[in-house]
Amino acid sequence: MEVFVRPSREARWLARRIGWLIAPNDGKHRWYTRAVGFLVVAPFTQLTVTSFDLQLFLFQVFHRRIWARLGHAVFMPAVNFFVMVALAQLRPGAPPADHGWSGPSLNGATVYALFLLAWYLLVALEARLLLWWALTVPLTLALSLGADAYYCRFFVLDPAQHTFLAPTVAAANPFFWAYASAQMIMLSHVPEPLLPPRVTDAWRWTSVWDFVVGREETHRSLPRVAGRGLLLLVQVASGTLNEWWASARLMPYSLLLLMFRLGYQPERAARARSYADRAIASGNPAIDFVGIGGGAFLRPDDVG
Numbered sequence: 001m002e003v004f005v006r007p008s009r010e011a012r013w014l015a016r017r018i019g020w021l022i023a024p025n026d027g028k029h030r031w032y033t034r035a036v037g038f039l040v041v042a043p044f045t046q047l048t049v050t051s052f053d054l055q056l057f058l059f060q061v062f063h064r065r066i067w068a069r070l071g072h073a074v075f076m077p078a079v080n081f082f083v084m085v086a087l088a089q090l091r092p093g094a095p096p097a098d099h100g101w102s103g104p105s106l107n108g109a110t111v112y113a114l115f116l117l118a119w120y121l122l123v124a125l126e127a128r129l130l131l132w133w134a135l136t137v138p139l140t141l142a143l144s145l146g147a148d149a150y151y152c153r154f155f156v157l158d159p160a161q162h163t164f165l166a167p168t169v170a171a172a173n174p175f176f177w178a179y180a181s182a183q184m185i186m187l188s189h190v191p192e193p194l195l196p197p198r199v200t201d202a203w204r205w206t207s208v209w210d211f212v213v214g215r216e217e218t219h220r221s222l223p224r225v226a227g228r229g230l231l232l233l234v235q236v237a238s239g240t241l242n243e244w245w246a247s248a249r250l251m252p253y254s255l256l257l258l259m260f261r262l263g264y265q266p267e268r269a270a271r272a273r274s275y276a277d278r279a280i281a282s283g284n285p286a287i288d289f290v291g292i293g294g295g296a297f298l299r300p301d302d303v304g
Contacts, residue, residue, distance in 0.1 A: 001286070001291070001293035002291045002292040002293065003289055003290065004275050004278070004279075004291045005053045005054075005057075005275070005289075005290040005291070007044075007054070007289050007290075007298060008048060008051035008052075008053065010047075010048040010049070010050060010051050011044050011048055011289065011298060014043075014044060014047055014048065015298050015299060019297075019299065021036060021043075022036060022037075022047075022297075023044075023288065023297040023298050023299050024297060025299050027296070027297050034198075034202065037197075037198030037202070038199060038231075038235075038238075040238075041196055041199055041239075041242065042196070042198075042287040042288065044287075044288045044289070044298060045288075046242065046245065046246070049119065049123075049249060050122055050123050052123055052127040053272075053290050054289065054290055055123075055250065055253065056253060056256070056272050057272070057276060057285075057290040058287065059250060059253045059257070060272065060273070060276035061276055061279060061280060061285045061287075062189070062196065063189075063192075064280065065191050065192055065193075067188050067190075067191045068188045068189055068192055069257075070188065071184060071185050071189075072185055072188065072250065072253075072254055074184075075181045075182070075185045075188070075247075076185060076243075076246075076247040076254070077139070077251055078178075078181035078184075079178050079181045079182050079185070079243070079247035079248075080116070080140075080143055080247055080248060080251055081147050082147070082174040082175070082177045082178035083112065083174070083247075083248075084108075084109035084113065084147030084148075085109065085147040085150050085151050085167075085168070085174035085177075086108075086164075086167065086174040086175060087107070087108030087109050087111070087112050087147075088108055088109040088150075088151035088152075089107075089108065089151060089164070090107060090111075091106070091107040091108070092106060095155070095159070095162075096152055096155065098157070099152065099153055099154075099155070099157070100152060100153070101148065101149040101152040101153065102152075104148070105148065107148055109147040109148050109151070110148070113140050113141055113143065113144035116140050116248060116251075117133075117136065117140055117141075119248075120133050120136050120140075120252055123252075129268070131259075131264065132252065132255070132256050132264075133252075135255060135259070136252045136255065139255070151167065151168065154168040154169050154172035155167055155168050156168060156169065178244065182240045182241070182243040182244035183243075185243040185247070186236065186240045186242075186243050189239070193207065194206060194207055195208060196287055196295075197284075197287060197295030198295050199235055201295075202295050203284075203294045203295045203296065204283075204284055204294045204295070205283065205284055205285070208232070212228045212232070260272070275291075279291060279292050
């Protein structure tokens with residue numbers, strides 16, 4: 001185990017307050033920590049909202065191939081777009097009387113967009129990357145305006161048939177398309193060479209073949225192969241929900257990596273890339289902190 005960057009204040013707080021659930025001090029798994037790890041995979045990145053170094057490190061480590069990077073760049077904005085469509089039905093005053101967009105207005109989509117921009121500003125200030133934040137502003141506002149226009153085009157006219165979960169005609173339902181977009185993000189991980197700890201082996205990154213079938217010297221029986229295949233199917237559902245949850249937090253990181261490639265903050269870019277490359281070269285990048293260690297727990301006595 002090797003830590004490259006001191007864990008953030010958020011991570012240290014989580015390790016102290018709910019370490020019993022996500023990082024037991026004795027470093028041993030219980031059934032409930034194993035279940036949480038299997039379903040959530042990396043709780044420290046799912047539960048920290050401003051931990052820039054950890055989010056960027058894991059974004060690079062988890063998305064090594066072009067399909068995963070493209071999937072996240074395209075479909076994370078799509079998830080947020082359809083979440084905004086769903087929220088656009090929350091509007092002051094009377095609902096629109098007919099289809100058609102009349103321009104920007106106050107509604108749930110714009111409030112959500114402003115919330116995201118405040119969140120991204122907090123992260124950018126912490127990381128001292130204000131140009132990054134400035135470029136997220138037009139993207140996020142464009143998503144909210146487009147979402148409002150989409151809602152106004154497809155909302156259900158009959159108030160008796162309009163419900164929160166079915167605010168539009170069925171073919172345009174934002175909850176369906178947000179889930180479908182999150183599933184596309186999850187599926188973009190399929191070409192990745194290894195599955196992370198907790199999804200498969202508790203401690204190490206593992207190939208799908210080794211997890212399901214076993215290594216040459218330890219091939220599993222057919223029932224065990226089937227059981228492990230079913231476990232991966234559970235990941236299709238839980239992974240989709242994880243990606244839905246992650247979309248708001250991680251949407252700007254594809255933009256940042258593009259900016260790095262174009263020459264923005266070259267020293268920061270090189271340092272971040274070196275952390276990811278060094279961890280990947282070890283064969284066992286950490287998933288709870290920036291460093292090497294696979295599924296090793298970030299324990300309170302490790303973080304000070």
